[in-house]
Amino acid sequence: MLVVDPVRRRARFGRALVALAMGAALLLTGTTAQADDKAELERQRQENAAERERLASELEGTDAELAQTYLALQDATTRLPIAQAELAQAEGELAAAERTQQAVADRLAVAEAEQAELVSQLVEGTEQIEQTRSSLGELARSSYRGGTSLSTLSVVLDASSSEEFVAQYAVVDTAVRTQTQVLDDLETITAVNRNRQERQDAVAQRVNELKVQADEAVVAADAARASAADRTAEIQQLMADQESLAAQLEAAKQSLSSSMAAAQAADDQLATRIAEIVAEEQRLERERQERERQERERLERERAEAAARAAREAAANNRPAPPPPPPVPAPAPPSSGGGGASLIPPVPAPLYVTSPYGYRIHPLAGYQWMHDGVDLRSSCGNPQVASASGTVTDTRPAAGNDSHGNQVLINHGIIGGDSYITVYNHLTRFAVSAGETVQQGQVIGYTGATGNVTGCHVHFEVWRNGATIDPMRLPAF
Numbered sequence: 001m002l003v004v005d006p007v008r009r010r011a012r013f014g015r016a017l018v019a020l021a022m023g024a025a026l027l028l029t030g031t032t033a034q035a036d037d038k039a040e041l042e043r044q045r046q047e048n049a050a051e052r053e054r055l056a057s058e059l060e061g062t063d064a065e066l067a068q069t070y071l072a073l074q075d076a077t078t079r080l081p082i083a084q085a086e087l088a089q090a091e092g093e094l095a096a097a098e099r100t101q102q103a104v105a106d107r108l109a110v111a112e113a114e115q116a117e118l119v120s121q122l123v124e125g126t127e128q129i130e131q132t133r134s135s136l137g138e139l140a141r142s143s144y145r146g147g148t149s150l151s152t153l154s155v156v157l158d159a160s161s162s163e164e165f166v167a168q169y170a171v172v173d174t175a176v177r178t179q180t181q182v183l184d185d186l187e188t189i190t191a192v193n194r195n196r197q198e199r200q201d202a203v204a205q206r207v208n209e210l211k212v213q214a215d216e217a218v219v220a221a222d223a224a225r226a227s228a229a230d231r232t233a234e235i236q237q238l239m240a241d242q243e244s245l246a247a248q249l250e251a252a253k254q255s256l257s258s259s260m261a262a263a264q265a266a267d268d269q270l271a272t273r274i275a276e277i278v279a280e281e282q283r284l285e286r287e288r289q290e291r292e293r294q295e296r297e298r299l300e301r302e303r304a305e306a307a308a309r310a311a312r313e314a315a316a317n318n319r320p321a322p323p324p325p326p327p328v329p330a331p332a333p334p335s336s337g338g339g340g341a342s343l344i345p346p347v348p349a350p351l352y353v354t355s356p357y358g359y360r361i362h363p364l365a366g367y368q369w370m371h372d373g374v375d376l377r378s379s380c381g382n383p384q385v386a387s388a389s390g391t392v393t394d395t396r397p398a399a400g401n402d403s404h405g406n407q408v409l410i411n412h413g414i415i416g417g418d419s420y421i422t423v424y425n426h427l428t429r430f431a432v433s434a435g436e437t438v439q440q441g442q443v444i445g446y447t448g449a450t451g452n453v454t455g456c457h458v459h460f461e462v463w464r465n466g467a468t469i470d471p472m473r474l475p476a477f
Helices: 006-058 064-146 152-158 162-316
Strands: 353-355 358-361 368-371 374-376 383-385 390-396 406-415 418-427 443-446 458-464 467-469
Touching (some): 006 064, 162 406, 162 418, 390 418, 406 443
Antiparallel strands (some): 353 374, 358 368, 374 458, 383 443, 406 418, 418 458, 458 467
């Protein structure tokens, strides 16, 4: 039979509770630290995503394969420290899971030992109960075989002398005390055993619960171990990718000069086309002004002739000359707003600029070049609208249009005394055709990634009087 000293058992359970409390405190501290680490890693991922988007925009005009190789290398480079941090985190989670697993196993071992002890005590108590019941049975049988009933009354009536009375009373008293003690022992042992059974049931339930926790701890530890292994394999792959991509990038750089030259040629061609549109607009404006001047001169001549006729008629009829008619007023210049006030963004707000207007350093070439438009975040297939009413002068397909891809040019004419033309690049498809008149807000195409770009986005340019301006400085942006 397993017998454990109660004092030692209580001390052992006390130490287990202290260890459990300390483990819970460490687990809480570790959980808080892990939450902070995860928040920091998520912040870093978001920063890396924004930086990648910026780099992708700055690679506009670069050979697509070269740009993708460069971005893949950057992805591997920025991902590596995150993967290493995730590995450290996974190793910490594994250590915590293993500690939890060990703590649960220790608690389970203590509970199973207590369960075994209670089972042994129950067996012992049951044996004592049977022995006590057997003793009671023996007392009953002895009384029955004696054929006498030793009651207080019979002792008094049957005693022939005072000595015999004393002797018989002593026998009766002893028998009664013995029987009472046996009954008391039986009641005590039965109560103790009942309490042991209740404790054993409670411990059995705790053992079952701890077994479930132990199984869960094993699963958690296995998952953490697998996560750590995955991060280790990823780190090894990232390091191999870095080496391979760096070599590919170096080999692909030979095409950089030609792709940048082609992009510059496409920009120059667009500038030439814009100049032609502006020149044509100016020619038409001059012709309009000339027609208006000639019309004013004609009307002025007619006014003067009418005044002269009226004066001659008055003189012939001996009447005072009538006042001359008022001069012909000059026409107001055409206008649809001041300073580009009527231009709206090609996509709805909120606008997120992935690459601003202005000079920037090419990530690969290393030299400064001009970004004539603004790049805005927009998903593939999103509609783009005309920034103002006007005439579509060009819808250039991606084939042969180098980095610009599918491109739309809209001439908005004179706004506030200035000539405005807007350009929309990289469209996945057109919704208008050349020569078509469009209204402000009308869909002219859909966001795409045609041309030498690495992803879908809006490239929007505003040309004022033949030169680009920053669209984000317009009032509606």
